[in-house]
Amino acid sequence: MNKQFRSMTLAVSALLAAALLCGCNDVTTELTPPSYKTGLKEGELKMSAYKGPFPDHYASYMKNNESEVMTEYKGSVEFAKHDNVNPLPKGYKHAQPYLKNLWLGYPFMYEYNEARGHTYAVKDFVNIDRINRYAEKGVLPATCWNCKTPKMMEWVGQYGDKFWSMDVNAFRGKDKIHADDHTIGCANCHDSQTMELRLYSEPLKDWLARSGKDWSKLSRNEKRSLVCAQCHVEYYFTHKDNGPAAKPVFPWDKGMNPEDMYQYYKGHGAKAADGKPGQFVDWVHAASKVPMIKMQHPEYETWIDGPHGAAGVSCADCHMQYQRVDGKKMSSHWMTSPLKDKEMRACRTCHSDKSPEFLRERVLYTQKKTFDQLLKAQDASVRAHEAVRLANAWEGERSPEYDRLMAEARDMVRKGQLFWDYVSAENSVGFHNPAKALDTLMSSAEFSQKAVDLAEQATNYGIAPALAGDIKQIVPPILEMSRKLQQDADFLQKNPWTRLLPVLPKADQVWEGQEHLTSAR
Ligand code: HEC
Numbered sequence: 001m002n003k004q005f006r007s008m009t010l011a012v013s014a015l016l017a018a019a020l021l022c023g024c025n026d027v028t029t030e031l032t033p034p035s036y037k038t039g040l041k042e043g044e045l046k047m048s049a050y051k052g053p054f055p056d057h058y059a060s061y062m063k064n065n066e067s068e069v070m071t072e073y074k075g076s077v078e079f080a081k082h083d084n085v086n087p088l089p090k091g092y093k094h095a096q097p098y099l100k101n102l103w104l105g106y107p108f109m110y111e112y113n114e115a116r117g118h119t120y121a122v123k124d125f126v127n128i129d130r131i132n133r134y135a136e137k138g139v140l141p142a143t144c145w146n147c148k149t150p151k152m153m154e155w156v157g158q159y160g161d162k163f164w165s166m167d168v169n170a171f172r173g174k175d176k177i178h179a180d181d182h183t184i185g186c187a188n189c190h191d192s193q194t195m196e197l198r199l200y201s202e203p204l205k206d207w208l209a210r211s212g213k214d215w216s217k218l219s220r221n222e223k224r225s226l227v228c229a230q231c232h233v234e235y236y237f238t239h240k241d242n243g244p245a246a247k248p249v250f251p252w253d254k255g256m257n258p259e260d261m262y263q264y265y266k267g268h269g270a271k272a273a274d275g276k277p278g279q280f281v282d283w284v285h286a287a288s289k290v291p292m293i294k295m296q297h298p299e300y301e302t303w304i305d306g307p308h309g310a311a312g313v314s315c316a317d318c319h320m321q322y323q324r325v326d327g328k329k330m331s332s333h334w335m336t337s338p339l340k341d342k343e344m345r346a347c348r349t350c351h352s353d354k355s356p357e358f359l360r361e362r363v364l365y366t367q368k369k370t371f372d373q374l375l376k377a378q379d380a381s382v383r384a385h386e387a388v389r390l391a392n393a394w395e396g397e398r399s400p401e402y403d404r405l406m407a408e409a410r411d412m413v414r415k416g417q418l419f420w421d422y423v424s425a426e427n428s429v430g431f432h433n434p435a436k437a438l439d440t441l442m443s444s445a446e447f448s449q450k451a452v453d454l455a456e457q458a459t460n461y462g463i464a465p466a467l468a469g470d471i472k473q474i475v476p477p478i479l480e481m482s483r484k485l486q487q488d489a490d491f492l493q494k495n496p497w498t499r500l501l502p503v504l505p506k507a508d509q510v511w512e513g514q515e516h517l518t519s520a521r
Pocket residue numbers: 075076114115116117118120121122124125146147148149184188224227228229230231232315316319320335336337
């Protein structure tokens with residue numbers, strides 16, 4: 001290649017790169033950031049109030065009610081995510097059969113469904129079996145409301161930090177919240193008077209303060225993702241020894257990767273005798289007795305250093321693409337899977353040189369590889385719990401190093417499952433960050449296998465024969481489990497792991513959705 005030609009190609013590719021970059025930037029700056037005079041009262045929380053001034057945005061947001069269309073791995077049918085036996089709408093071919101096993105002893109084992117649109121948030125919340133319906137109290141902190149409603153602003157204003165540890169059911173009745181008008185809505189992301197983007201979320205505001213960032217100085221592009229990061233992130237509830245009980249916190253101080261969070265959670269738990277916080281624990285697994293962490297939908301943390309996040313492509317670019325309504329350009333407020341659109345328009349705003357089929361195939365390519373590894377990591381995690389369970393009870397000859405080996409084995413169970421859940425709970429099946437998803441799953445399987453090795457060593461390999469072979473035979477998946485079923489001693493006998501759960505006292509249902517069933521309240 002002669003010198004002149006080379007500099008010419010360089011110039012052309014620089015131009016092309018600039019065009020591509022501008023193309024992307026243009027997408028984000030095409031509409032000026034909103035600053036309206038809405039005439040609405042300050043802090044208006046009701047969704048219906050926004051219908052008058054913004055009929056098109058309101059109509060667009062109501063499309064979040066669509067809850068029947070699936071994509072290959074995701075979509076909007078709220079099927080049970082562990083059920084790979086029944087067809088839709090109960091189960092789905094790409095389900096994860098061991099979820100109830102992996103969360104044994106934690107309310108997540110009762111019910112865990114595929115997410116659907118924001119307009120369902122309150123309805124789905126008051127109907128989930130994770131909140132106790134068989135007692136006056138839901139036995140979960142009011143913090144759980146944090147990601148379901150803009151009413152949070154009112155409640156936190158009223159009760160301050162006492163709010164978080166109040167009982168979740170105290171805010172459940174129709175006198176407290178309107179399922180449609182107070183579901184995730186305009187006020188969660190917009191200032192009611194100017195419609196500028198702003199935060200309602202206490203844990204995100206705390207994080208920005210901790211990391212020295214000022215919302216008003218952040219770029220518009222960052223805000224187009226941070227409004228989603230109010231909820232689509234990993235969080236935990238403050239232990240009462242370390243601050244306002246049950247206040248939500250984002251565990252990001254060491255970084256946003258699974259290893260960073262695993263390190264973070266070595267602290268922030270109950271204070272030990274020496275006055276220092278011990279490890280943070282969400283619950284103790286009922287089979288292995290290992291103190292566990294449950295990860296929750298780390299979309300933001302996964303996306304941020306993936307191919308799109310690193311290139312500055314925001315959540316809104318793909319989940320709120322520009323569209324024309326009556327000739328006017330606006331951001332779609334149907335925040336759903338971009339794959340539901342046959343034309344893949346969200347993607348083609350930037351990838352205009354690619355066909356919809358090509359783009360879809362690229363997504364599915366990543367998702368299939370991720371999902372296959374996810375199932376393997378899940379199996380490894382179940383085997384790890386079983387190994388520690390068997391080793392805990394081992395009465396035969398033990399290694400002289402039994403205690404040390406078992407302490408390490410338990411830690412590997414905890415770490416392996418945390419890594420698996422980071423990908424499992426994340427909602428893009430790898431697409432938001434393919435390399436991180438596969439790396440995390442590979443590490444997960446490695447830690448879980450390490451747990452098995454250590455537990456075997458601790459028992460001088462006494463438990464090894466019981467662990468050899470197909471894990472589905474050794475520990476069958478728990479396909480059915482609910483609060484009602486846990487009141488049934490015979491039912492619990494059916495699976496070797498449900499046998500390990502305590503039988504709950506027989507009780508009648510007290511709450512059905514937002515209705516209080518018994519008159520004595
Ligand atoms: C106030 C908390 C909150 C905020 C803010 C929020 N989400 Fe959500 N999001 C949720 C919850 C909760 C669900 C699940 C609702 C259900 O299943 O009932 C959900 C569901 C979704 C879904 C699944 C929809 C489907 O059809 O399956 C997508 C996609 C989504 N959100 C994207 C976004 C994007 C993009 C943003 C930012 C522009 C955002 N969300 C902001 C809480 C939030």
